[in-house]
Amino acid sequence: MSENIGKIIGVNGNLLKVEFSVPVIQNEVAYACVGTGDLKLKAEVIRIRGNTAELQVFEDTVGLKIGDPVEFTGELLSVELGPGLLTQVFDGLQNPLPRLAEECGFFLQRGKYLDPLPRDTKWAYTPTAKEGDTVIAGDTVGTIPEGMFNHCIMTPFNLQGKWTIDKLTPAGNYTVEEVVAVLKDEKGNTKNVAIMQKWPVKMPIKCYAERLRPTESMASKMRTIDTFFPVAKGGTFCVPGPFGAGKTVLQQIMSRNAEVDIVIIAACGERAGEVVETLREFPELTDPRTGKSLMERTLIICNTSSMPVAAREASVYTGVTLAEYYRQMGLDVLLLADSTSRWAQALREMSGRLEEIPGEEAFPAYLESVIASFYERGGVVRLNNGETGSVTIGGTVSPAGGNFEEPVTQATLKVVGAFHGLSRARSDARRYPAIDPIDSWSKYPSVVDEVKVNKARKAIRDGSEVGQMMKVVGEEGTSIDDFVLYLQSEYIDATYLQQNAFSETDSSNSIERQEYVFGRLLKLLDTQMKFEDKDKARSFFQQLTQTCRDWNNSTFNSDEFKQIEAQMTKALAEVSDYAE
């Protein structure tokens, strides 16, 4: 029981005003006690004025009354880091949802907080450091096998200066709370290192030697992304789009296919149903890289739209902190946040209750800096032991009315390295993924040769211009050469940009396949074609499109694949104009 107790003097939605007499810390966690104190609601201090603190409560505040006590804990909002995180499903405050369901049934219960990491599980620990070694913050002292990884047990990230390992616990089975090493500094101070450590979510973990530039591609197996708008390991990207344009499907495919070690999905203020799909399907799917269940590399933070708003704000930080923790072990982590707009809205709701002066669309004035500092937590780093690790961050944005000129999208675009803008026109025409091939951009290197990509880009742009023009002057006003340009760009769209997420073969294309297929595509662009009239040209491309779709659905380098390819080569030869 904390000594530090305040008294409620105001309740407005989930904002509490609390009178206190002893020191309180900005952003510290407190518990508001309902009635007799059996029910305690977690809250965070967000503003202090005189002897009044304002707290956002992470739960519904029904039942609180003036004069009810509030216990201050003196700790910032933190997450527990240690083995047992992977495969778990947490809410925004790191409450384990499956275990909560076991205890409370179908519904979430207010004021019920469980330990994120089970306290009774024993882990097989092996020390890797030696007694007498000098360590600094974030150095590994031992490992624990967790799923397919060796989970590193590290010295506390907040350790200051150099310490020596005084005592090491021998290999054996321990629970997360047990001490595995004792450190000593020059002055003779000692410090215990337990398997588990805590870290405040709003502070980046910075125990690395240097940050590097993200250059290595992170394959997503999606042709549009890897070839045209690639994402690098340690890079950041955003996916804004109106509702129904396929943001979430895109993220789900990404979480399934991305070539990284660990995927953290932060479902922030979105539909619960979408998380459930991941939750129920991933254990059944195998990761082609390791042959094990996809769930073994996945961690879900789930604060869906009907769950308390304040915890939604915390959930993206919880996600990124866990990502940084795994990066410290030299792993590549992908964090997918869906959707950052909901998080921004949570900030807006709180800002409104605090009666702050609103910025654009009533978002708080500090929105931009908050978004920037979140994305800046991504990156590739060289760790102190020479290994590299990365956190790649991808956030969806749900702009009001699908209009990208709104504060959240604009603030995000300033800080990300790739922009996958989804367009309503494409999704209406069922051209999925609906990533706009003309407006989107990426600052990272493509998996295929940049010169070739630019050629294809130009073909798409030229074709689309002809298409625009044709709307005005009609088909008869368009020359056959221009018309072929248009058909070519439509062909690239239909057979390369579009990818059927529900077809097993087509939904994920290896880099090797992408390079090969893209090469074929370029050959087509380089071929001079001759047609008698436009109808002939159109029917040729229709036929070729259908054949190529069959090709996309055949296994790479299988007999069927080669057979269809031969068919296409033949068809192309028939219309080639070798005479010139």
Place this chain on the structure above:
Amino acid sequence: MQNKVYHRIEQITGNVIVVKADDVIAGELAQVNSAVGTSLAQVIRLENENVFLQVFAGGRGIGTDAQVRFLGRTMQIPFSENLLGRVFTGSGKPRDNGPEIEENMIDIGGPSVNPAKRIIPRNMVRTGIPMIDVFNTLVESQKLPIFSVAGEPYNDLLAQIALQAEVDVIILGGMGLKHDDYLFFRDKLDESGALSRTVMFVHTASDPTVECLLVPDVSLAVAEKYAQEDKRVLVLLTDMTNFADSMKEVAITMEQIPSNRGYPGDLYSQLAARYEKAVDFEGSGSITILGVTTMPGDDVTHPVPDNTGYITEGQFYLKNGRIEPFGSLSRLKQQVNDSTRDDHRAIMDTMIQLYANYKETLEKQSMGFRMSDWDSKLLAYGERFETSMMDITVNVSLEDALDDGWKILADCFEPAETGIASKLTDKFWPKS
């Protein structure tokens, strides 16, 4: 203590009154007696000894000497089998001439379902309307709004779906309904004998605003109880835009900073809290929500339809008496349409893509361009599609609708022109 009566009102703004009182809990209910009658009120804010109360019947007619008695409980609604066939107001008072029900009171606005307990939706809800069954299949536990503008037959569509869909209990939540529309629903359900499995919570346009805010919560609280008793429940909410407008009204009265076109900043969270009640309880019943969202000025970027679209699992876009294939989407259709028939997905995608091409051709035609052979084919196709597939008053099975689809395609195109994989055209293309 709890029943102490306060009779000094400090402040009256719109529907919100302020009294000085002790020992009041957040969310508590109170009874307000004034010259114009008795009304319930709910605590919405506490500030030192000031208690802010939202009066359900509105602030009009309340004197500074009105009596306020706190009830020591939060908002509740009765739940029993006797609710079926009855009509209530938003605060749970009978609207028909039946007796008041006060047994087995349950809380409204309860906690949300643990995501870890949810399951993947798996049952298709057959409606007999091809634009829904074939192109945007409705799925049990789905939440779907009908986007529409005033004047469209959205309530007719809602009623038709309610009658044709296979469910155990129907709960109708009417918000800001015209009195005629309320009678329309009642009569339509009565005619088909569905009234006996229906509970109605109706707020009409002339009723106090605050009661409108309660309608979704009471409807869904009752639905949740039925669903836990192994019933498949369909909740119809019309019109959610009125609900949002009531929220706006209250927020502005409370001097909250508006975010977008006057709506409060938590519009999304508020709507989501209601729609997310749609659920399939494993081993028990389910809740499917169909709402109506009218779009002022047919503007889908208006804050209410816009926020709704981000919450719901798709939408039916009703325009000119037809469910538009482009704006409409059922996000859950992929969960069920792979197990209906092999050709379901192909027909769904192809017919829409061709219809999109038809629309482009129409545009070209209207600008007076020469029509190519391909254009003529598309024109013929588009007309067939509109007359036979887009009619919403029919009742045909999914299988028949798919067969119709193949027939239309075969009458208008060669197999290769449709872009459907040869495997399927070999099997399903009608032999002439």
